[in-house]
Amino acid sequence: MDQLLNDFSPGLFFMQAIILLILIVLMRKFAWKPILESLQTREDGIKNALDSAEKARLEMQNLQADNKKLLNEARAEREAMLKEAREMKDKMIEAAKTEAETQANSIIEQAHAAIESEKKAAIAELKSHVAGLSIEIAEKVLREELSDNSKQQKLVDSLIGEATLN
Amino acid sequence: MCTFAQNFRERNFISLENMMVATKSIKFIAILVLMMTSVFAFANEGEHDNQHHEGGNKIDTPEEIKEYIAHHLKDSHDFHLYTNNETGTHVSFPLPVIVWTSEGLRTFMSSEFHHDDNGHVIVEKDGVKLTKIHSKIYELEAGADEVVFDDHHHAENAHKVLDFSITKSVFGMLLAGLLMILGFGALAKGYKKGAIPTGFGRALEPLVIYVRDEIARPNIGEKKYRKFMSFLLTVFFFIWILNLLGLTPLGFNVTGQIAVTVCLAIFTVVIYLFSGSKDFWGHTLWMPGVPYILRPILAVIELIGFVLIKPFSLLVRLFANMTAGHFVVMSLIALVITMKEAFGPVASTGVSLALALFISVIEILVAFLQAFIFTMLSSLFIGMAVEEHDHH
Amino acid sequence: MYNLIGAGLIVIGAGLGLGKIGGSAMEAIARQPEAAGKIQTAMIIIGALLEGLAFGALILGK
Numbered sequence: 001m002d003q004l005l006n007d008f009s010p011g012l013f014f015m016q017a018i019i020l021l022i023l024i025v026l027m028r029k030f031a032w033k034p035i036l037e038s039l040q041t042r043e044d045g046i047k048n049a050l051d052s053a054e055k056a057r058l059e060m061q062n063l064q065a066d067n068k069k070l071l072n073e074a075r076a077e078r079e080a081m082l083k084e085a086r087e088m089k090d091k092m093i094e095a096a097k098t099e100a101e102t103q104a105n106s107i108i109e110q111a112h113a114a115i116e117s118e119k120k121a122a123i124a125e126l127k128s129h130v131a132g133l134s135i136e137i138a139e140k141v142l143r144e145e146l147s148d149n150s151k152q153q154k155l156v157d158s159l160i161g162e163a164t165l166n
Numbered sequence: 167m168c169t170f171a172q173n174f175r176e177r178n179f180i181s182l183e184n185m186m187v188a189t190k191s192i193k194f195i196a197i198l199v200l201m202m203t204s205v206f207a208f209a210n211e212g213e214h215d216n217q218h219h220e221g222g223n224k225i226d227t228p229e230e231i232k233e234y235i236a237h238h239l240k241d242s243h244d245f246h247l248y249t250n251n252e253t254g255t256h257v258s259f260p261l262p263v264i265v266w267t268s269e270g271l272r273t274f275m276s277s278e279f280h281h282d283d284n285g286h287v288i289v290e291k292d293g294v295k296l297t298k299i300h301s302k303i304y305e306l307e308a309g310a311d312e313v314v315f316d317d318h319h320h321a322e323n324a325h326k327v328l329d330f331s332i333t334k335s336v337f338g339m340l341l342a343g344l345l346m347i348l349g350f351g352a353l354a355k356g357y358k359k360g361a362i363p364t365g366f367g368r369a370l371e372p373l374v375i376y377v378r379d380e381i382a383r384p385n386i387g388e389k390k391y392r393k394f395m396s397f398l399l400t401v402f403f404f405i406w407i408l409n410l411l412g413l414t415p416l417g418f419n420v421t422g423q424i425a426v427t428v429c430l431a432i433f434t435v436v437i438y439l440f441s442g443s444k445d446f447w448g449h450t451l452w453m454p455g456v457p458y459i460l461r462p463i464l465a466v467i468e469l470i471g472f473v474l475i476k477p478f479s480l481l482v483r484l485f486a487n488m489t490a491g492h493f494v495v496m497s498l499i500a501l502v503i504t505m506k507e508a509f510g511p512v513a514s515t516g517v518s519l520a521l522a523l524f525i526s527v528i529e530i531l532v533a534f535l536q537a538f539i540f541t542m543l544s545s546l547f548i549g550m551a552v553e554e555h556d557h558h
Numbered sequence: 559m560y561n562l563i564g565a566g567l568i569v570i571g572a573g574l575g576l577g578k579i580g581g582s583a584m585e586a587i588a589r590q591p592e593a594a595g596k597i598q599t600a601m602i603i604i605g606a607l608l609e610g611l612a613f614g615a616l617i618l619g620k
Contacts, residue, residue: 004424004617007240007423007424008424008425008428009241009302009329009423009425010328010329010425011265011266011328011329011330011331012241012329012333012335012336012423012425012426013425013426013428013429014328014330015330015332015336015339016335016336016339016425016426016429016430017429017432017433019336019339019340019343020339020400020401020404020429020430020433022343023343023346023347023400023404024396024397024400026343026347027346027347027350027396027399027400028396028400030347030350030351030354031346031347031350031351031353031354032350032374032395032396032399032400033354033396034354034355034357034358035350035353035354035357035371035374036374036378036392036395038354038357038361039371039374039375039378041361042361045361380599478610478614479607479610479611479613479614480610482610482613482614482617483606483609483610483613486613486616486617487609487613535602538602539602539603539606542599542602542603542606543603543606543607546603
């Protein structure tokens with residue numbers, strides 16, 4: 001310890017303090033400040049670059065997701081449209097079918113009605129025809145039958161005979 | 167350490183081209199230093215050729231080795247390169263001596279002491295007599311012409327002066343500071359050209375990031391670490407470079423000077439005491455959750471801990487590690503001499519070389535580790551001081 | 559003489575402490591290899607504190 005105290009040189013201590021102080025100030029001004037600042041800016045730059053790359057990646061991902069969504073939407077829309085069209089087609093066919101059916105039915109009905117009325121008319125005509133014919137025939141027959149008196153007598157007799165029966 | 171190495175490897179790919187740029191600048195600095203050294207050295211040699219002819223002070227005995235190592239571990243006033251034992255010439259270059267004496271400021275070159283370290287050479291400057299004893303400069307009392315020593319080899323008629331000299335340690339600090347300003351200034355300038363550093367900056371940048379992300383951020387906290395980055399970075403690289411300089415043959419022992427480590431520790435203490443949050447002072451001085459009787463005792467203990475023990479452990483750790491490292495390396499090198507008698511020159515040189523190499527490799531690790539630990543503990547203490555607790 | 563014995567005692571104590579820290583750290587790393595970095599840092603800090611204590615004692619005793 002005594003040896004150490006003896007070796008301690010206040011002058012050297014003073015010189016060292018001055019030199020170190022000046023050195024710190026000089027180095028701070030000319031070296032450490034610019035060095036640390038440029039290191040910092042460089043690190044910030046790298047960090048920013050990485051961040052922006054990450055951001056770009058995320059954006060890309062978003063874009064891709066958007067694209068996918070759009071695609072899905074389009075596909076769904078197409079599907080819906082197709083479905084609608086199919087449905088419409090079916091409906092139209094159905095409608096056409098029913099209309100055709102009803103029309104056919106009505107035509108058939110009309111035809112039926114026409115046939116019926118024609119038939120009726122024909123029957124009526126036939127009836128009247130038959131009646132006329134029958135009257136004519138009856139007239140002719142009567143004329144024939146009643147051409148002579150005997151025959152007329154005979155008829156009157158028969159008729160009277162019948163009448164008495166009642 | 168392992169994570170550090172990994173980080174280093176991951177972040178750092180030095181291309182061939184950049185390596186070349188780096189080596190070029192290193193070469194340039196090396197050449198500059200060498201040129202300066204040789205100019206000073208020759209000048210010095212010419213001046214004092216005739217001073218030390220009392221025969222070479224060859225180092226042979228364990229006592230001399232011990233003394234040599236102790237001398238090396240101290241700060242010195244000139245930059246000693248080698249001694250020519252044939253002629254007794256010291257090849258070194260002098261550094262300026264700046265002392266505050268009783269008569270005022272005196273400046274001269276350390277060459278005026280003629281490498282004397284025992285108080286024999288007395289330099290007279292405007293009525294002040296100065297001499298150097300064991301790497302310390304003493305001022306002789308008025309009227310004295312010669313230093314008188316007592317039984318313990320303490321000078322009786324001289325006292326120490328305030329010594330602001332550019333000693334070897336101060337020179338080392340200036341060199342480290344210059345290297346830092348050049349290296350990191352270039353790195354900072356490089357960012358103006360582009361976001362990615364080129365050249366030697368590629369090796370420095372991961373170190374800065376390491377200090378920020380592994381030392382400051384986790385210990386101080388994400389919000390407040392910025393304010394202390396200048397101090398932590400400066401101290402980390404300052405200590406590391408000085409530790410590494412200590413491993414070169416130039417023989418700096420800056421971080422092994424107690425004054426230097428005291429100064430570093432005091433900086434840390436001042437910083438964390440002045441940036442202490444309200445919570446920190448509350449917890450230190452009036453610890454909640456303990457009986458009232460204990461609180462003043464705890465406050466004293468905590469205060470002593472923060473003001474004395476923590477900085478003391480900081481400064482002693484760095485000082486002792488570096489001193490011990492230099493001591494061990496030099497002792498192992500000295501094995502060449504101590505073992506020569508017993509094992510012959512070849513074996514002793516081989517053993518000494520192998521052991522010194524091994525310890526030097528460990529010392530490289532320690533050089534980093536001590537810088538790391540100093541910065542780490544500083545940021546830990548700062549983190550303790552600025553922390554804000556959630557009150558429950 | 560006595561301070562040499564004291565230094566020896568300090569070194570024994572510090573050695574025991576460092577051994578305990580290192581051993582526990584190794585165990586912890588073996589148990590949770592993914593936390594190796596954090597454990598190493600903590601280990602170095604505690605080792606440094608212990609070292610500071612030991613050096614402090616050595617220097618005060620010298």
